Amino acid sequence: MRLSRRRLLGGGAAAGITAGVTAGLAGGYLAGAVHGPRVSQDLSQSYAFRGTHQAGIVTPVQDRLHFAAFDVSTHSREELIGLLRLWTDAAELMTQGREVGTGGAVAGAGNLPPDDTGEALGLPPSGLTITFGFGPSLFRDAQGRDRFGLAGSQPRALRELPHFPGDDLEPAASNGDLCIQACAHDPQVAVHAIRNLARIGFGTVALRWSQLGFGRTSTTSVSQDTPRNLFGFKDGTANVVAEQPDDLAQHVWVGADDDAAAIWLAGGSYLVARRFKMAIEVWDRQTLDDQEGFIGRSKATGAPLSGGDEFTEPDFDLPGSNGEPTIAADAHVRVVHPDANHGARMLRRGYNFVDGTDALGSLNAGLFFLAFVRNPDTHFIPIQTRMARHDSLMEYLKVTGSALFAVPPGIAAGEYVGQGLFE
Amino acid sequence: MRLSRRRLLGGGAAAGITAGVTAGLAGGYLAGAVHGPRVSQDLSQSYAFRGTHQAGIVTPVQDRLHFAAFDVSTHSREELIGLLRLWTDAAELMTQGREVGTGGAVAGAGNLPPDDTGEALGLPPSGLTITFGFGPSLFRDAQGRDRFGLAGSQPRALRELPHFPGDDLEPAASNGDLCIQACAHDPQVAVHAIRNLARIGFGTVALRWSQLGFGRTSTTSVSQDTPRNLFGFKDGTANVVAEQPDDLAQHVWVGADDDAAAIWLAGGSYLVARRFKMAIEVWDRQTLDDQEGFIGRSKATGAPLSGGDEFTEPDFDLPGSNGEPTIAADAHVRVVHPDANHGARMLRRGYNFVDGTDALGSLNAGLFFLAFVRNPDTHFIPIQTRMARHDSLMEYLKVTGSALFAVPPGIAAGEYVGQGLFE
Numbered sequence: 001m002r003l004s005r006r007r008l009l010g011g012g013a014a015a016g017i018t019a020g021v022t023a024g025l026a027g028g029y030l031a032g033a034v035h036g037p038r039v040s041q042d043l044s045q046s047y048a049f050r051g052t053h054q055a056g057i058v059t060p061v062q063d064r065l066h067f068a069a070f071d072v073s074t075h076s077r078e079e080l081i082g083l084l085r086l087w088t089d090a091a092e093l094m095t096q097g098r099e100v101g102t103g104g105a106v107a108g109a110g111n112l113p114p115d116d117t118g119e120a121l122g123l124p125p126s127g128l129t130i131t132f133g134f135g136p137s138l139f140r141d142a143q144g145r146d147r148f149g150l151a152g153s154q155p156r157a158l159r160e161l162p163h164f165p166g167d168d169l170e171p172a173a174s175n176g177d178l179c180i181q182a183c184a185h186d187p188q189v190a191v192h193a194i195r196n197l198a199r200i201g202f203g204t205v206a207l208r209w210s211q212l213g214f215g216r217t218s219t220t221s222v223s224q225d226t227p228r229n230l231f232g233f234k235d236g237t238a239n240v241v242a243e244q245p246d247d248l249a250q251h252v253w254v255g256a257d258d259d260a261a262a263i264w265l266a267g268g269s270y271l272v273a274r275r276f277k278m279a280i281e282v283w284d285r286q287t288l289d290d291q292e293g294f295i296g297r298s299k300a301t302g303a304p305l306s307g308g309d310e311f312t313e314p315d316f317d318l319p320g321s322n323g324e325p326t327i328a329a330d331a332h333v334r335v336v337h338p339d340a341n342h343g344a345r346m347l348r349r350g351y352n353f354v355d356g357t358d359a360l361g362s363l364n365a366g367l368f369f370l371a372f373v374r375n376p377d378t379h380f381i382p383i384q385t386r387m388a389r390h391d392s393l394m395e396y397l398k399v400t401g402s403a404l405f406a407v408p409p410g411i412a413a414g415e416y417v418g419q420g421l422f423e
Numbered sequence: 424m425r426l427s428r429r430r431l432l433g434g435g436a437a438a439g440i441t442a443g444v445t446a447g448l449a450g451g452y453l454a455g456a457v458h459g460p461r462v463s464q465d466l467s468q469s470y471a472f473r474g475t476h477q478a479g480i481v482t483p484v485q486d487r488l489h490f491a492a493f494d495v496s497t498h499s500r501e502e503l504i505g506l507l508r509l510w511t512d513a514a515e516l517m518t519q520g521r522e523v524g525t526g527g528a529v530a531g532a533g534n535l536p537p538d539d540t541g542e543a544l545g546l547p548p549s550g551l552t553i554t555f556g557f558g559p560s561l562f563r564d565a566q567g568r569d570r571f572g573l574a575g576s577q578p579r580a581l582r583e584l585p586h587f588p589g590d591d592l593e594p595a596a597s598n599g600d601l602c603i604q605a606c607a608h609d610p611q612v613a614v615h616a617i618r619n620l621a622r623i624g625f626g627t628v629a630l631r632w633s634q635l636g637f638g639r640t641s642t643t644s645v646s647q648d649t650p651r652n653l654f655g656f657k658d659g660t661a662n663v664v665a666e667q668p669d670d671l672a673q674h675v676w677v678g679a680d681d682d683a684a685a686i687w688l689a690g691g692s693y694l695v696a697r698r699f700k701m702a703i704e705v706w707d708r709q710t711l712d713d714q715e716g717f718i719g720r721s722k723a724t725g726a727p728l729s730g731g732d733e734f735t736e737p738d739f740d741l742p743g744s745n746g747e748p749t750i751a752a753d754a755h756v757r758v759v760h761p762d763a764n765h766g767a768r769m770l771r772r773g774y775n776f777v778d779g780t781d782a783l784g785s786l787n788a789g790l791f792f793l794a795f796v797r798n799p800d801t802h803f804i805p806i807q808t809r810m811a812r813h814d815s816l817m818e819y820l821k822v823t824g825s826a827l828f829a830v831p832p833g834i835a836a837g838e839y840v841g842q843g844l845f846e
Contacts, residue, residue, distance in 0.1 A: 208784065
């Protein structure tokens with residue numbers, strides 16, 4: 001079957017229209033055109049920075065990402081707290097589409113540099129969310145020493161991730177004391193956020209690594225369509241979404257009784273970041289049947305190979321014509337399925353990336369995997385281990401960066417990010 | 424003066440609304456909100472691939488870029504022509520929002536890989552343009568030997584760019600036999616285009632380098648607002664735009680009598696690509712006055728320091744309070760102004776980039792400068808030389824990549840890109 005992009009769209013799929021406010025346009029101003037999505041995002045959208053949970057977790061996934069990890073260069077707990085206060089103020093302003101600082105970008109502060117770098121002047125909030133996390137090395141240094149009097153509050157599960165088969169990590173692009181995830185509909189807005197926070201932190205923290213992502217590969221709301229990763233497949237079909245509060249409580253938010261040493265983390269989460277470099281050129285030489293066999297889903301529709309549509313549960317017992325299961329033992333969808341992992345699920349917020357060309361002349365491209373989980377010991381490490389050992393997809397994947405962070409809960413008016421950890 | 428992003432928008436600037444079709448929304452469906460731009464781009468937009476000129480030059484600048492340079496690995500002229508035929512067919516399909524090849528992404532071709540890699544399935548054309556160019560090394564190799572029988576048709580001005588002060592080039596990220604510029608409103612669509620063209624070329628060409636750009640820094644139509652570069656300033660205010668056909672003929676399109684050896688290039692242009700890495704962190708520590716002095720324009724409005732609004736011509740003679748000109752002798756706007764360069768102008772289509780973090784922990788960020796000119800010997804090299812020697816901005820810039828390509832004219836039905844060069 002010849003399935004063109006036009007025909008896919010003509011089939012009534014709600015692809016691409018992610019902001020509710022724009023959905024109404026399809027039948028109105030632009031009626032009569034062939035294509036589905038008319039406009040991309042509602043750039044005037046803004047999300048509150050304060051709340052029960054940090055924004056940027058269950059928030060409908062924005063199209064663009066700038067993620068940064070920092071190392072703390074000061075030895076002073078007070079300086080660190082001071083920075084978190086400044087970051088809180090700046091993040092709140094930027095998420096509301098405002099400039100950083102009291103002077104902003106063009107106040108003409110005379111002998112001082114402007115408070116804001118200015119490249120987002122004139123741009124609306126663009127759905128910006130800014131989400132902060134704390135790495136294990138913030139609590140104890142490589143020698144196990146307490147750096148800021150926080151060691152007693154280190155969450156049990158907040159340890160450097162183990163080495164998995166297939167890991168080929170660049171140490172300089174892994175781990176970090178602090179992380180900031182900036183997501184927005186406009187990359188200039190996400191980049192502006194990270195840049196200004198890095199600037200505010202100058203002298204207190206140093207940028208360790210950062211990653212841009214240009215196409216989300218997940219959805220955290222039933223109103224979002226499922227996008228495609230660079231293997232060409234829909235990704236994130238079975239994600240935990242905002243509309244399932246029971247699932248969020250079970251799989252995403254740290255519970256009040258989860259960890260007596262880290263009560264401050266209740267209502268927060270753990271953020272796993274993994275940079276999966278794809279062997280794009282090798283993948284592209286595999287047949288469609290093989291590609292679908294590796295994934296266990298149809299490339300066209302996202303339906304499991306056992307039948308149905310994208311949202312049909314896979315039938316892992318259904319035999320194929322050769323007597324083997326239709327969905328192979330080493331198919332990705334089977335290996336990572338909750339049924340094979342004690343029911344554990346993650347909230348994923350991954351992004352595609354292309355970072356130019358590698359030394360071999362291949363696209364340096366893949367999936368920057370981000371997942372929020374209640375406990376990495378139950379919700380990520382066992383699944384990643386299974387995947388690294390048994391998933392046929394791993395032949396086309398190499399993990400070049402890896403990090404784990406504890407993401408504190410949201411804050412009320414007057415508080416700063418992570419205040420519960422320090423006070 | 425405290426000038427918030429909201430206030431800037433409330434001031435009536437037409438910032439951000441770039442696609443004409445969406446401009447009507449501001450007063451209608453979404454009336455009452457505070458912010459200016461409501462939606463970004465009309466993703467259903469498509470541009471014809473064939474025409475008098477290649478698309479992607481005077482086309483209103485799309486928001487996202489994937490640029491790639493290739494080296495030809497075959498010695499066969501016929502294979503090279505064969506590739507250009509295949510590229511032409513594929514590019515035309517993709518710009519119309521269709522899959523590559525006869526089978527597309529999900530045709531189930533049995534023992535063959537799919538014709539299309541699939542990550543753009545379900546995405547509309549998104550304003551995609553694909554523009555091809557030929558580098559000097561396609562005509563003659565490093566030893567001056569004629570590679571494909573084209574040496575006699577090499578344009579006089581198509582030579583490797585000279586070394587400029589401030590150049591710190593990575594050879595692997597400079598030059599190339601062929602280039603492809605893919606611009607679209609959606610980065611996934613631009614990346615899909617480059618990836619599939621690279622895939623089609625496998626065995627005939629090898630990817631040499633590629634660059635993603637996420638925020639345009641230019642405008643080629645009076646209906647587009649002027650965006651900001653990562654220095655935080657409006658960039659491209661005085662660009663050559665599509666609505667000025669006399670300027671295009673004078674400054675952008677190669678004339679029929681320009682070069683007797685290269686009549687095939689008439690109606691085409693030269694494409695200069697320069698990767699300017701910005702010393703972001705150093706720049707951010709300069710005062711607003713100094714930043715504005717380096718550029719010669721207001722950061723808030725883009726108006727020249729001599730007064731007026733963004734589109735007022737600079738008055739280079741206007742004295743300031745200290746008796747010196749208001750716009751300094753080494754201000755960027757003065758150094759590159761046509762008045763200082765025998766009237767020469769360029770059509771710029773630059774993009775911001777952030778490629779993660781460099782070895783020193785700074786953002787690896789800047790401006791990927793793209794300019795189309797009628798003749799680099801008159802319209803680029805002298806200006807870049809002046810800029811490299813006299814522009815105070817150069818203290819904050821380092822050029823890490825550089826290339827020059829001849830961009831053939833557009834093609835009619837049945838022709839392939841560059842046909843005039845080969846036949």
